[in-house]
Amino acid sequence: MNGVIAINKEKGYTSRDIVNIVGKVYHTKKVGHTGTLDPMATGVLVVCVGKATKLVSLLTATEKEYVADVLLGVETDSLDTDGNVLREENVDCDQTRIDQVLKSMKKTYLQEVPKYSAVKVKGKKLYEYARSNQEVKLPKKEVTIYDLERISDVFYENGKIRFQIRCKVSKGTYIRSLIRDIAHELGTIGVMSGLCRTKQGEFELKDCVSLEQLKEQPTIQSIAHVLSIYPQKVVDGKEEEMILNGRKLSNRYNEKTIVFLNKDHHVLGIYQFDEEEQMMVPWKMILE
Structure with missing residues (x-):
């Protein structure tokens, strides 16, 4: 299970409590939150599951x-x-x-x-x-x-x-x-x-699930959906192989940041344009 879920944290729970609950619901220890909320606080707590944990630092950096x-x-x-x-x-x-x-x-x-x-x-x-x-x-x-x-x-x-x-x-x-x-x-x-907390990046309070709803294993947002704020490109063949190996790419897409997906729309990685090298270089490799 790979993806992101936004929880409406209730008062009295630590952020670590929520991470543990999400881990039990989705049967994985690979879980991380993207910004601590104190026990007395409520609201948006964005939690990454599986390979989406590679996005924690990216999502934490949002306003x-x-x-x-x-x-x-x-x-x-x-x-x-x-x-x-x-x-x-x-x-x-x-x-x-x-x-x-x-x-x-x-x-x-x-x-x-x-x-x-x-x-x-x-x-x-x-x-x-x-x-x-x-x-x-x-x-x-x-x-x-x-x-x-x-x-x-x-x-x-x-x-x-x-x-x-x-x-x-x-x-x-x-x-x-x-x-x-x-x-x-x-x-x-x-x-x-x-x-x-009423909003974190693109995640708003109205879109969050409660702890009660979480127990019913709601569908979590795919990594591709969470990264839809960036241009996305489906690749295969030689280009997919180069990305899987973390190789640099020419900037033929003319984008500063681009998300590469395979033909099944699973995220391979996020690339950014390097001004010095004039190439697209790996930023975050997901390899979903």
Whole structure:
């Protein structure tokens, strides 16, 4: 079984839990997800099965869209409401100021990753340092916030402020960290109180299957279908043999990226044009 399936992850499950469930349903250990969702988060989790696992890095690199709940006036060790509360304060900022800050955050910047994350420092995951109370310098990663807007009213409750945002971000963006940074720009503290990934690349929430539906072994998307965003070419004979051997090809198709399939429409590999060599060279070999 080779292909890709988009799951609507429920709250309380880790991304690894979903991978294990998919593996059991399709009777394979060759399963991988394309972007971690925290246990408290819901929404689109794209899972690759069989030879489609070779697409994990490609699909992980796509832009992602989220709807998130913001709580201002609270700080936790995990940057969300699942963590231990470190401090609280009353917040005083109006809707106009909030919208100004959200607009200013649409940019590329260096984002400090959460200490409760799987990012590795000196071969050790950050959450392992955090759980053993070891201090470590948190790395920063370049992220891009393509779009960011408030999609709810602003609610004032007992000195705290709540509202909901929608954002479109680059690979590697932590929404928990984004909310922390929004709060800092507002001169206060803040955490994420809810999160739903609504889109990842071409995969949308409305097209995802639930865990209940997954148990019925729904048809998964073929590798060729997932790669239909690229030009595709069916080959046979000598050209197919060259691709199977990972050989370079002339750029007679005049494409920057092309997916080659055999006559049964199984994906052989993805080739890209090399400017220096002026040839099509193997990018990802699938050999389905």
